[in-house]
Amino acid sequence: MKSLFRIFIALNLWILSGSLLADVGTHIVETKISSNGQNYEYTGFIDYWDEDDKRPNLCFKKNFCMLDVAIKEIESNLHYTPRGISLNDISDLETIGEIGKLFKKKYPLPYKISGGSNTQYTPGNHCIAISFYLNGNVNHIGEITNFCKPAPPANLTCSITGNNNIEITPATSDEAKSGFKGGYIKIAIKCNLDATLYAYAYGEAGNRTVTLKPDGSLYAFLYFTSGEQGYEGKKINVKANKETLSSLNAYLQADSDVEPGPFHGSGVLILTTP
Structure with a gap:
């Protein structure tokens, strides 16, 4: 069945200091x-x-x-x-x-x-x-x-690379209303030292979901493929100078019938120290 929808979620990739246990x-x-x-x-x-x-x-x-x-x-x-x-x-x-x-x-x-x-x-x-x-x-x-947490050690530097665009293609409005899991991106994390990090995936400006329609009737939750919800975070142990891989997908949800067409949203993937 040809998809009637195309959902695009663009994630900004950030590395922040301090803890994100607060909202x-x-x-x-x-x-x-x-x-x-x-x-x-x-x-x-x-x-x-x-x-x-x-x-x-x-x-x-x-x-x-x-x-x-x-x-x-x-x-x-x-x-x-x-x-x-x-x-x-x-x-x-x-x-x-x-x-x-x-x-x-x-x-x-x-x-x-x-x-x-x-x-x-x-x-x-x-x-x-x-x-x-x-x-x-x-x-x-x-x-x-x-x-209010202190900054990470000054000698710790990390990078995030990978595709930051999630595309979801449910076929019908009913699929969107019943919850549709789709989209997949893989990221690579690399640090100069052994480190324990936390990754979080949020909607724009810290919302737990990515808004896809201005009225809020179409939105998506972000998940790590290992099962953790994006806003709850995922612990990642990194070895010095070696890439550590992680991946995410999105869970689409609609509160009412949705007309066919492209929809766009944005979010943020954050890497932080404990």
Whole structure:
């Protein structure tokens, strides 16, 4: 039977620092010493934010409570606040996911973050933290705690290569509604050192599914072919200077009848350290 549908999912391949056990992901891309020699300057990104994250908003029903994004020095627990990257109107939002939806409207992802720290602190032992404050930027009441992790060892470098386009071709709308598994890509991971890594596959901006129609009625879940769901991640042990192979496919789902035609979506495949 000739297929009536052609589904294309393009995956961006990223290597990030820190852990992605939380449903918000960031990475720091550059560390340099300032021209006066007294500070380290950091540049990084908020890469994705899962709108289904059900963790509670610490500012819910609190007056004069805000969210702030900062470069954080982990050992001293100091926060270095980038100018203007904050949300004030979040007291009526119950979850971290709801905050993420609002955040992405104001600051489209990936969003660039810059900040600095005193040179007395270890370079590289910094992360991008999202924190909650009462009374402006005065009383720190908490943050997304498992979100702020140190960067991987500076001497560890890895690469990802392979096809990053998934194509799915179900024949009928009924097949799409009943769940259709298809598409297949293979990737190769190579590092200069022995390493334990984690791979994650998400929809765009951290959503657990890849949206294929703007109304959300056609979407796909990403799976590793060894069985793990993409957003839950897969542990991968890599030997120094040797390619380690992994592969993914997609599981198509439609909530209603879908007209024939091509559909496109995008996602991200992320490699990170524990």
